[in-house]
Amino acid sequence: AQTVTQSQPEMSVQEAETVTLSCTYDTSENNYYLFWYKQPPSRQMILVIRQEAYKQQNATENRFSVNFQKAAKSFSLKISDSQLGDTAMYFCASSGMGRRALTFGSGTRLQVQP
Amino acid sequence: NAGVTQTPKFQVLKTGQSMTLQCAQDMNHEYMSWYRQDPGMGLRLIHYSVGAGITDQGEVPNGYNVSRSTTEDFPLRLLSAAPSQTSVYFCASSYSRVQGLIEQYFGPGTRLTVT
Numbered sequence: 001a002q003t004v005t006q007s008q009p010e011m012s013v014q015e016a017e018t019v020t021l022s023c024t025y026d027t028s029e030n031n032y033y034l035f036w037y038k039q040p041p042s043r044q045m046i047l048v049i050r051q052e053a054y055k056q057q058n059a060t061e062n063r064f065s066v067n068f069q070k071a072a073k074s075f076s077l078k079i080s081d082s083q084l085g086d087t088a089m090y091f092c093a094s095s096g097m098g099r100r101a102l103t104f105g106s107g108t109r110l111q112v113q114p
Numbered sequence: 115n116a117g118v119t120q121t122p123k124f125q126v127l128k129t130g131q132s133m134t135l136q137c138a139q140d141m142n143h144e145y146m147s148w149y150r151q152d153p154g155m156g157l158r159l160i161h162y163s164v165g166a167g168i169t170d171q172g173e174v175p176n177g178y179n180v181s182r183s184t185t186e187d188f189p190l191r192l193l194s195a196a197p198s199q200t201s202v203y204f205c206a207s208s209y210s211r212v213q214g215l216i217e218q219y220f221g222p223g224t225r226l227t228v229t
Contacts, residue, residue, distance in 0.1 A: 009154070033216065045204065045220035091156060100164055101147040101172060101206075102218055104156035 002027055004092050006105035013082045014113050020067075021077045021108045023092030030054070032096035034068065036077045039089040039107075048090070051075065079110075087112045115140050120205050120221035127195040127228045135190040135224050137205030145208045146188040147218065150174065150201040157204060163188055195228045202226070 003026045013019035025034065036048040051059045051068050058066050063080045079086055089109050093102040121136045139146065144165050149157040149172075159172030163182040177199060179191040188207075192199060202225050206218040 004156075006156075035217070043202065043223045043225075045206075045218075045223075047217055050217060095210075100145060100162045100170070101149075101159045102157075104149075104158075106154055106156045 002094055002096065002099065002103040004094055004103050004105040006092055006108050008108045009106070010109045010111070012111045012113060013079075015082055015084060017082055018078060018080045019082055019110065021079075021090050021092075021110065023075045023077070023105055025073050025075060025092070025094050025103075027073070027094065027096055029096040032094055034066075034075045035093040035095075035102065036064070036066070036075075037091045037093060037104075038086075039091065040085075040087070045091075049077065082112045084112050084114060086110060117141065118205055118207050118219050118221040120203075120224055122224060123222065125224060125226050127192070127226065129195060129197060129228060131195050133192050133195070135192075135203055135205075135226075137188045137190065137221060138186050139188075139205075139207040139219070140186065141207060141219065142185060143207035143209050143219070144185070145210060145218075146182065147172070147206045147208075148178070148180065148188070148190045149204045149206065150199075151204060151223075152201050160190065160203075192226075197228045200226060200228045 032053045034051045038046045049061045067076045089107045092105040118139045147162040148160040161180040163169045205221040208218040
């Protein structure tokens with residue numbers, strides 16, 4: 001079974017600073033996708049960034065970037081220049097060949113302090 | 115495009131009542147899923163469908179039924195509501211490649227309380 005682990009239930013960061021959220025996963029597949037989703041207080045699930053496992057280059061989307069370590073099965077999210085609007089729950093998730101849905105971690109609640 | 119829509123947004127049920135959560139998507143996605151979100155547990159898969167007429171169980175299927183008569187619609191039925199089904203429910207749709215699901219598009223969620 002696929003598992004995704006987020007070991008930081010809550011984190012806090014000052015506005016304009018950088019924060020890194022951790023995620024580890026377990027899979028026996030070679031090809032798969034990894035995701036970070038953001039869930040603000042509105043409850044809507046929003047895709048932040050996606051990484052394809054066969055790509056060596058780490059994905060980036062504006063202030064969001066990942067550190068993907070395939071051998072270590074680690075997939076952390078770095079948020080640079082944190083903004084108040086980044087306050088949210090962040091979920092790490094994975095998918096893979098033959099899997100019909102995503103497997104989610106338990107989430108990290110991020111609070112950006114002014 | 116409306117994306118993924120869910121109704122209702124909020125619902126309160128008494129123990130033993132039944133109801134259907136509606137989900138529709140207009141992106142012609144083949145895959146659709148229902149998840150429940152509980153505090154500290156992330157999102158867990160209830161049921162999923164890989165196309166019209168094809169459904170299967172996920173991680174926590176007990177107490178729920180689904181059907182998929184069209185590509186667009188994927189309703190979730192609670193047969194006899196129990197307090198343990200108090201949760202936030204998300205419907206999602208997606209397409210896939212060989213490596214797996216590219217992305218799941220989520221509806222706005224339904225907050226269900228069973229008293």
